[in-house]
Amino acid sequence: MQLMRYKAALAAAGLAATLGLTVTAVAQKAPTAKPKSVAVPKVIPGFDASAMDTSANPCDDFYQFACGNYAKLHPIPNDLPEYDQFVSLYEFNTAALHRLVVQAEHAGPNRSANQQKIGDYYQACMDTSLINKEGTAPLKPMLDRINDLTSKKQLPALIAGLNNQDVTAFVNFGSQQDLKDASKEIAVIDQGGLGLPNRGYYFRKDARSVKLREQYVQHIANVLHLLGDSDAQAKTEAKNIMQLETNLAQSSMGIVERRDPHKTYHIETVKAFAPTVPVLDMPEFLKAIGAPPISSLNVAVPGFFTALNKTIQDTPLSTIKNYLRFHLADSYASRLPEQFDQENFAFYGRDLTGTPQQQPRWKRCVNATDSALGDALGQLYVAKYFTPSQKKEALTMVHGIETAMGKDIEQSDWMSAATKQKALQKLHMIADKIGYPNKWRSYAKLTIKPDDALGNSMRARVFESAYQLNKIGKPVDRNEWFMTPPTVNAYYDPSQNTINFPAGILQPPFYDKNEPAAVNYGHIGAVVGHELTHGFDDQGSQFDGKGNLDDWWTPQDRKNFNERTSCIANEYSSFTDAGLHVNGKLTLGEDTADNGGVHLALMALMAREAMDGGHIGGPAATGMAAKYTPEQQFFIAFAQNWCSNMRPQMTRMLIQSDPHAPDAIRVKGVLDNMPQFDKAFSCHVGQPMDPAKKCSVW
CATH class of the missing domain: 1.10.1380.10 (Neutral endopeptidase , domain2)
Incomplete structure (x- = not known):
């Protein structure tokens, strides 16, 4: 139950490194140039006035109002299937990780064990000269096992x-x-x-x-x-x-x-x-x-x-x-000679998502290093880029939104007292994981060599498989994370009843200490509320506070819940993009989380205002943001979470396979259901953003 699909999207585009093999070696070429430094991408501001099309009526098309100029200002790079806030921060973090892996590569003989593995993994991945020279030789043992099959036994x-x-x-x-x-x-x-x-x-x-x-x-x-x-x-x-x-x-x-x-x-x-x-x-x-x-x-x-x-x-x-x-x-295409790598990208990148060209090798090798050695690289990342104050502020916001969820449950007019009590018990048992794990994984038993790219990938995969298989029959480690710290994403785990926010997403534009509180609540607050609501969507609601698949609802309350989620599913199924209808049954969990998340974030923001004597808090709004009320800033920031520019092929692939609705629909679907939005922008029933029928679960 993740907030966004960006890593899956990049992988599908052949950008996050699938791997592959060859039977004949190719002529040796000069090694891929290793950039000593890379340009640091510009991070989009939390309140992005330049993205807005203020000529649009916010009550007619709020996505156009908040994001109408975004695509013109942010053409899709040739090596990406889309560009949006998540990808912007992903690119920024990739550049940051590049600095760390290069430092590890050149740290000298006294570098730590983790630095050795990080530096050598990256070095081997970048050595395309050696990769081309070796051909498919590293895969020969497994290829021979396949070719030598004589019986299905x-x-x-x-x-x-x-x-x-x-x-x-x-x-x-x-x-x-x-x-x-x-x-x-x-x-x-x-x-x-x-x-x-x-x-x-x-x-x-x-x-x-x-x-x-x-x-x-x-x-x-x-x-x-x-x-x-x-x-x-x-x-x-x-x-x-x-x-x-x-x-x-x-x-x-x-x-x-x-x-x-x-x-x-x-x-x-x-x-x-x-x-x-x-x-x-x-x-x-x-x-x-x-x-x-x-x-x-x-x-x-x-x-x-x-x-x-x-x-x-x-x-x-x-x-x-x-x-x-x-x-x-x-x-194993990306660790084989370039013909395999290019062929893999030609289908999974160009054909499937419409991406014209592959990402530069250094980006793919940085991300491959993060995938193989996530906790080792994560330690370096949080030490450099994540401060205790960021974690403290994130926890403050999380606790405020959890309090809002409790009030929302208590005030529900469709749940019985018995089910409310169970829901509150589950809410109070949710564990908040912020930034990075309390305990780091050890890679002591994983051998990484500076001249064995394919071997490193194979050993890393076998190492991970053994790690997962070794869990069987043992108690669950509830401190474990399933995303690396630099990841620009967040997730709710129903079996552990945890919400998880890696350090990678707790950065501008999603959280920026220099922005007004209303903007931060519209950005990262909606993200927090989204993940929290997953604990009570059509999937998460089937799990209790301990993470067990257990029916804790009365039959009537479950019926009431299903009626409300059916309203959401039908609403989203009526939307179209790229000539395709959204599958509201596929996107139901994410749509419910989007709706609940914004509602809870706004509740928490208003509670903070009341507690502070009518003052929202945070720095005062400046520039164009100052022209809008805090409530309007909140809704604009929320919508700008989803400002995007996407290739048509990518849009089609996501509609057919991804549990998230298209970006513009994520904005319209939520705001269509919020009277608070109508009030903030003086919308009236009958206008496109204020339909008479509204859906609500949380």
């Missing part, structure tokens, strides 16, 4: 080995918090094996989807050709692989259905599950993957595995081998 151990390298061919095995006993970690096996974003991409019949499937088949063929297959052979194999993936997609659960936690929770004994999928030979699979001894596991999508057994039985071994070769290569 050998598949379980091979699939397990690939899974440990985050190549989720056919299945995805790992650990998770037990949804009904949040105190322990359990094993989980889930559907996997698709190269397109989700099952819907395999079956939509519109012209764009048909073309994208054709491009994906060509991408498969291109990768196989790079692995040494002839053009004709690669094209034939690619079609067979596409049919195999289509069969897997047919039995996969859709993204809307997967939002219901009950539908992906099915505890079975290993003994009972094994006969449903004999092709996996579960005892052999579990042994090969290195899982601790287990007697039961969560079979997330039982029907998938029944179908998987038949799919593997009916698919020729040659097709399975080519499928595994392709996914192994595509997974």
